[in-house]
Amino acid sequence: MPLGLIALAIGAFGIGLTEFVIMGLLPDVAADFAVSEAAAGWLISGYALSVVVGALGLTAATIRLPRKPVLVGLLVLFIVGNSLTAIASTYEVAMLGRVIAALCHGAFFGIGSVVAADMVPANKQAGAIAIMFTGLTAANVLGVPFGTLLGQHSGWRSTFWAISGIGVLALVGILALVPAIRHVAEGISLRQEIGAFTSLQVWLSLGVTILGYGGMFGAFTYIAYTLTEITGFNATTVPWLLMLFGVGLFAGNWIGGRMADKSIDRTLLFFISALLVVLVLFGFFAGNQVATVLALLFMGGFGFGTVPGLQSRIMHYAGDAPTLASGANIGAFNVGNALGAWAGGLGIAAGLGYTSPIWIGALITLVALLVIVLAMILAKKASVASPQLVAAG
Structure with missing residues (x-):
């Protein structure tokens, strides 16, 4: 295994931690800034929307630059944003810090996915992407529960200082372990990268990603309230329950990466269908503690098992210009x-x-299932009509 994949996983760990840890700390943040649960939730939504801006804007702006220095610069942005959140005296300043940190997120994972895929043979690319995303799942298994625990005992700001420190460690890892390989996008223009979006399958892939991930996070964003107000768990148990969700993410990412190397579309169909079943059952049995524990585990596993396949699918249909589509x-x-x-x-x-x-998440997931089925049907028809076109399934 190339050591550069470990470096990318370290960066993914830090970025994943800052995205997800706030979910377990949402009640503390809301109380500190004296805002409602919905307003505090915008620290999650605002981050997510800023990721989109960074994923497209920063990826496009750096498309022809050497990738290693770009990754280093993105991590510097990440450190600055999380430090600002840690010192924020108002809700607005905290939001600004979240936005700055988020700008690096999409570009890092988008460029990092292409770099990871380029390090290995074509038949192992989904697995290589899964290794990078292992950092993201490790952030949920270890980082989020302990980050939540740290925030509950030492104040939520201490968690963001710790994240800044991890960002520094990730920066050193990128400098030391990612090779300064020849820029594979050399000769590919921004126009060519944008041209990848003329493919209907690229747009369908984006739709499945939005809806599949939206379904999982529709259920998960306010999970701290569900666990304490509906299921009856004590707030001190929330970090450990989040660890179960993280274990599911880790397992789903690992299994999904290996399955997607064999068949991307069939893997996505399986995991999205299974996620829908889990969310429906969770909705019915959220008041039962045993059922909730199992639901958290399987929701993470089936929800995140789609990630390597979704990322590989869009890169497949983007052809020779995958960087912007990946971002x-x-x-x-x-x-x-x-x-x-x-x-x-x-x-x-x-x-x-x-x-x-939970029910809203199930509804969104149902739409995701319909879209992937449509994408598979159209891809099969296209491959029959034009044998030179290879479907992802």
């Missing part, structure tokens, strides 16, 4: 994150209770 797909993950947080917040604000985000 756009990272942005799409976070549009889904924002969609889920917004839709779940609407359910709570409408007085539908803390199980409403």
Whole structure:
């Protein structure tokens, strides 16, 4: 395994931690700034939407630059943003820090996915991407629970100082372990990268990403409230329950990467279908502690098992110009994150209770399932009509 994949995983760990840890600290942040649950949720949605801007804008702006210095610069931006959040005296300053940190997110994962894929043979590319995203899942297994625990005992700001420190460690890892390889996008113009978006399959892939991820995060964004208000867990147990969700992410990412190397579309169909079943069952049995524990584990596993396949799918259909499409797909993950947080917040604000985000997430996931089925049908028809076109399934 190339050591550069470890470096990318270290960066993914830090970025994943800053994205997800705030979910377990949302009640503390809301109380500190004296804002509502829905307003605090915008620290998640605002981050997610800013990821989209960075995924497209920064990726496009750096498309012809050497990738290693770009990754280093993105991590510097990450450190600055999290430090600003840690010292924020107002909600608005905290939001600014979240936005700055988020700008690096999409470009890092988008460029990093291409770099990871270039390090290995074609038949191992989904697995290489999964290794990079292992950092993201490790952030959930270890980082989020302990980050939540740290925030509950030493104040939520201490968690963001710790994240800044991890950012520094990730920066050193990128400098030391990622090789300064020849820029593979040399000779590919921004026009060619934008041209990848003329493919209907690229747009369908983005749609599946938005809806599939949106379904999972529709249920998960307000999970701290569901666990304490509906299931009856004590707030001190939330970090350990989040660890179970993280274990699911880790397992799903690992299994999904290996399955996607064999068949991308069939892997996506399986995981999205399974996620829908889990969310429906979770909605019915959220008041049962045993059922909730199992639901958290499988929601993470089936939800994140789609990630290597989704990233590989859009790169497959983008052809020889995958960098901007890869970045756009990272942005799409976070549009889904924002969609889920917004839709779940609407359910709570409408007085539908803390199980409403779960049902809203299930509905969004159902639409994702319909879109991937449509994409598979169209891809099969296209490959029959033009044998030179290879479907992702």
